[in-house]
Amino acid sequence: MTVKTYKYSNWTNNMINGWREGSSEKICSVTNPYNEEILTEFKFASKDDINEAYQAAEKAQKSWTNVSALEKVSILEKASDIMKDKKEELIELLIVETGSSYLKASIEVDCAIQDIKLAATFPSMNRGSIRPSSIPGKENRVYHDPVGVVGAITPWNWPLHLTMRVVAPAIATGNGIVVKPDLHTPITGGLIIAKIFEEAGLPTGVLNVTVADLEEIGDSFVEHPIPSVISFTGSTAAGKHVGSLAVKNVKKPALELGGNNAFIVLDDANLDEAVSAATFGKFMHSGQICIAINRIIIDRKLYEPFVEKFMDQAENVKVGDPRDHDTIIGPMINRKQVDRALGIINKSVEQGAKLLKKGNVEGNLMEPFILGDVTNEMEIAQNEVFAPAACIIPVDSEEEAIQAANDTPFGLSGAVFSGSLERGIEVAKQVRTGMIHVNDQTINVEHNVPFGGEKSSGLGRYCGEWAFEEFTTEKWISVQKKAREFPFS
Structure with a gap:
């Protein structure tokens, strides 16, 4: 393959038991969502490449699981x-590949570092136990083993971050792993992670990255017989399909899916604090975050002053070139996402919502839109808008x-948000959601607490000891220390 010279032409290979070109005839073109500049182009991985990646992970895992805890910790700490x-190189990559603002990219790199630091505690964790038996002379032992691949x-x-939170704990618990990053972000969603772990000394084959086109590979990545766990982060529609395939093939699904996150403002809330939190929670990364605010639900007593202050705050949110450190809202990932958001907005206005603020749209840049007098049945309240709307x-009440x-x-x-912490806590307890925050906004990630959703927002939990549980399996070994007497023999 003749590779054109682009700014990021060093990224032209998949990591499949080592760096090599994909064997598909189709080309992955990675573009900057802000200016449409092509960053690099390379061949996709094929079904055969995915098969090879899984085989490599399975083979390497058998040795990796027996590597000492001390050495695993050393590799993880070196990767950190x-x-x-x-850090600055990673921030730059996130800016040009994802359209992240400098602020968002900085936070994301720090989150990924924390993912590794937490995972580095796993190899030395003793999660097993010895339990009594009702049978004389028997001892019951429960071990936590890697799931495999x-x-x-x-x-x-x-x-x-969302790739590292899977890769780091999976590796730390002794597994092999194959990553399929999104086609928009193959570098920051996989390839750079593989490079970092390679430099840290991770044995070849433990971590593989296959950049593949879904139209070509179909469901082969999920249905392959080798992996025992399929981790998926993405839309609910796609996640339900992935989850059903995983279960059908007797694999454990770990799913973090879409959200329709409510930001409740009670009648005793501190208005200025609520507005400040809502502005951050709605417009961070152009609203393209699964845990971003989707619905602001506010007591009617505070509705008008809240709207006035929120509109003022939205005017001050800078939209533009994500390289500018003052920019908060950079580009949407592509025009398709812009048009989808505009369709939701227009439909909601047709349904009776008031368009309080109409932002300008230029290319993939979308200024804030604000809709008032919305009801929960309207399009924008029923769907995850994933935009600065x-x-x-x-x-x-x-x-x-x-x-x-x-x-x-x-x-x-x-x-x-409530002026009474206890009242806020009691309301939070009654909202059926995997995570909820009192007197804060919805975008929160900490590495020692469970991250995940209820209902159609997912299955399982990431982060902390919950990630340890996702990527290990429990095994019971009983030990008969003295001869057992049987009722017959």
């Missing part, structure tokens, strides 16, 4: 150090706010 040294399908919006739903928050098939994140 490499990421620290490469993990298949990971990762998204484009926070590719470095806010909808504000007035309600007449705490009970109505809770009912509106729960009136969705999703349950990923949420937030409640």
Whole structure:
């Protein structure tokens, strides 16, 4: 293959038991969503490449699982150090490949470093136990073993962090892994991670990255017989398909899917604090975050002053070139996402929502839109908009706010603002969601607490000890220490 010279032409190979060209005839073209500049082009991985990657992971895992805990920790810690040294390079990659603002990219790199640091504690964790038996002379032992090989399908919006939160714990618990990053973000969603671990000394084959076109490979990545766990982060529709295939093939699905996150403002809330939180939680990374605010549900007593202050705040959110450190809203990932968001907005206005602020749209850049007098049945309240478009739903009571928050098939994140912490906590307990935050906004990630959703927002949990559980399996070994007497023999 003759490779054209692009700014990032060093990224032209997949990691399949070592760096090599994909064997597909189709070409992956990676573009900057802000200016449409082509960053690099290379051949996709084929079905045969995916098969080879899984075989390599399976073979390497048998040796990797027996590597000492001390050596595993050393490799993980070295990977963390490499990421620290490469922080500005990683930020630059996230800016040009994903359209991230400098602020968002900085946060994402720090999150990925924390993912590795936490995973570095796993090899020395003793999660096994010895339990009594009702049979004389018997001892019961419960061990946590690696699942074997993990298949990971990762998204484009926070590719470095959302891939690393799977890769690091999977490796740390003794597994092999094959990653299929999103086609928009193959570098930050996989290839740079493989390079970092290679530099850290991870044996070849343990981590493989296959950049593949779904139209070519179909369901082969999920249905392959080798992986025992399929991790998927992405839309609910795609996740349901992946999950059903995994279960059909007796694989464990770990799914983090879409959200329709409610930001509840009760009648006793501190208005300025709520507006500040809502502005961040809605417009960070152009709203392209699964845990971003989707619905602002506010007591009618505070509706008008909230709207006025929120509109003022939105005017001050800078939209533009993500290389500018003052930019908050950079480009949407592609024009398709822009048009989808505009369609949701237009439909909601037709349904009776008031368009309080109409942002300008130029290419993939979309300024903030704000819709008021929204009801929970409208298009923008029913769907994850994934754009800098806010909808504000007035309600007449705490009970109505809770009912509106729960009136969705999703349950990923949420937030409640109240002047009384205990009142906020009690409301939070009644919202059916995997995560919810009192007197804060919905975008929160910490590495020692469970991250995941309820209902159509997913299965399983990432982060902390919960990630350890996702990528290990329990094995019971009983030990008969003295001869057992049987009723017959």
